[in-house]
Amino acid sequence: xxxxxxxxxxxxxxxxxxxxxxxxxxxxxxxxxxxxxxxxxxxxxxxxxxxxxxxxxxxxxxxxxxxxxxxxxxxxxxxxxxxxxxxxxxxxxxxxxxxxxxxxxxxx
Amino acid sequence: xxxxxxxxxxxxxxxxxxxxxxxxxxxxxxxxxxxxxxxxxxxxxxxxxxxxxxxxxxxxxxxxxxxxxxxxxxxxxxxxxxxxxxxxxxxxxxxxxxxxxxxxxxxxxxxxxxxxxxxxxx
Numbered sequence: 001x002x003x004x005x006x007x008x009x010x011x012x013x014x015x016x017x018x019x020x021x022x023x024x025x026x027x028x029x030x031x032x033x034x035x036x037x038x039x040x041x042x043x044x045x046x047x048x049x050x051x052x053x054x055x056x057x058x059x060x061x062x063x064x065x066x067x068x069x070x071x072x073x074x075x076x077x078x079x080x081x082x083x084x085x086x087x088x089x090x091x092x093x094x095x096x097x098x099x100x101x102x103x104x105x106x107x108x
Numbered sequence: 109x110x111x112x113x114x115x116x117x118x119x120x121x122x123x124x125x126x127x128x129x130x131x132x133x134x135x136x137x138x139x140x141x142x143x144x145x146x147x148x149x150x151x152x153x154x155x156x157x158x159x160x161x162x163x164x165x166x167x168x169x170x171x172x173x174x175x176x177x178x179x180x181x182x183x184x185x186x187x188x189x190x191x192x193x194x195x196x197x198x199x200x201x202x203x204x205x206x207x208x209x210x211x212x213x214x215x216x217x218x219x220x221x222x223x224x225x226x227x228x229x230x
Contacts, residue, residue, distance in 0.1 A: 044203075091216050093213050093215045097155040099153040099154070
């Protein structure tokens, strides 16, 4: 199984701050990575796929980068509605699918 | 509008069985692979099962293989998850999720249901 790790596990930032979340895979997964946002009591929402492609309707302050084993999700200017938990996901079908443990983003 | 609605959750004793359903609307189910993902209370996401549109490819998480069976009825726009020999640690919200394919070998989850809660307790 491909193991996914994320850091930090939680972050508290002010509105307008830049927030960076990292995700690492235990083996090379090329660009087969997605990022999801989940708010309490809700289903996850796809934000970014193929490591850097923004899902339709997702604000442009979200961006993704990386390839191989190291990936990042950047929120360029944090907004109150971005308070949520963010998960990365390994998406290579032949390696099956694993999620990172999540990063909780709070607004100061 | 794409909609996925799960049902069938509830309280079950350890060792019991449950069958979850997911009804799709707003798209043609037969054109998409589907998945089940769960989330234990306060925990992260765990992928459970994948089924291709024509059922010719089915994959399971190694941790639950042998205790779960995924199936689908495209004519009824429905996806199912049969869970047997349930354990306390299977307590979770169970989501169905549609596959977004980017190329042949990748699976992203682009639409999710609201989830159904399964509680395993004596």
